Amino acid sequence: MNMPSTLHSTERSPVATTPEAVIEVRGVHKVYAGNITALQNIDLDFNRGEMTSLLGPSGCGKTTLLKIIAGLLKPTKGDVAVNGRPVAGPGPERAFVFQDFALMPWASVLRNAAFGLELQGVGKSEREDRARHYVNEVGLSGFEDKYPHELSGGMRQRVGLARALAVDADVLLMDEPFSAVDEQTRRKFQEDLIRLREIEKKTFILVTHSIEEAVYLSDRIVLLSPRPGRLNKIVTPEIDRSGDPDLIRRNPEYLDLIDDIWSGLRAYVE
């Protein structure tokens, strides 16, 4: 069996900066009502075209950070800039994929996928053409006229992904997109996502609690530690994902990296 041996992992200091950052997070604190500190002093850049995972045990504030980047939550202190401009709320350069899909049950697949474009005021025929293209790209062609309740969980999340892709944002923010999907579907979906990244060349930020998923998919893994959520470590797995996606899962170095991350995180769980 031919094993790609290009897997390396490097660890860097928690503050990472590169010139082509598409999102810059500066000194972000988030304190919820009742004085619960969800995030403490987060400084982080997300580079164009990269897939970054925010990984950590529950309570580490990873979803909070993603929603602050999305503009759905306001940080208590600090700020976020997208393409150099400070974030004041949601914007067309960011698209969100929701954990529970957040599809409109009264609308067909095509209409759901076109919803972002509909809100932007794109004309009906144009938005349907674009939505049809992305519905096809996520592997749902033939299901355009179905309704969400007629689809499986994995297929519903594909609609959520098509909707996010259709608005042609620079950054896709994915909040545990596969956690409500069964294991087999999740694996297939992850493989498809690798392929989709090659076509779409977008910046992805993925929140996950699955170490395997983070290592499998991402160029960079940001480890957060819980209560209060802080940057713990940044890991950059250098995995060649051009070959058979199944081979990655059998690569001993991929498995080693998973073990490494797990031994770092297990202290928080125990």
Add this chain to the structure above:
Amino acid sequence: MDLYGFKIPRVAALLFWAALWEIVGQFELLLLFPPLSEVLFALPDVVTTSSFAEAARITVAAYLGGLALAVVLGIGLGMLMGLVKAADNLLNMWVNIFLSAPLSALVPVIMILFGMGMPTVVVTVFMFAVWIIALDTRAGVLHVSPSLIEMSRSFGASRWERFRIILLSAMPEILAGVRLGVIRGVKGVVIGQLLVSIIGVGALFSLYSQNFLMAHFWALILILFAFALTLADVIARLETRIEYYAGARA
């Protein structure tokens, strides 16, 4: 329906009670209780009179007017309660009181306020129907998935578009409320007219009972029952078309 192992169509239950009514009626035990056949023969008699046409017109007009008001204001009130916490605190108790209160007792007061005519009946229908619509709408709004609202915000929905999403999300509960309101409204239109008793079917009821036209009296009741059931059925059909997404909501 199974009876001692025999399959019996559901209509059989109806036929059984109809036959019982006919038999008991034939004994002429009570003046109040004519046999079913007599009632059925009175049906065309009732329907063809001009006073019936007039009563039906007034009843339908008062009913639809009151119901339309109840649907519009009930949904509005329910949305307000579901979306604004302060409004909910202020109104919830009162809406619940009105929902369970014996509203018939209020009709004389309504009569004093709105006179012995159509407006009283419209207001009575409204009072009977509006509270359940408001409460069900409120429940629907509170059930709207927060992530659907977040989704619309994240894709840049305006305030109006978010409102539209909430309304559509709450539609299964709203329709359930409207269906109950439709049935309660029929009670309202009959009770209102009975108490006013000089217009609509109320006038007919008092005419028939004062003249001991019991077959006609019962025929009118049959018509009203059929009217209420048909309306409820129409709404229920509409509901099943929308219901699929009540279960599909996360």
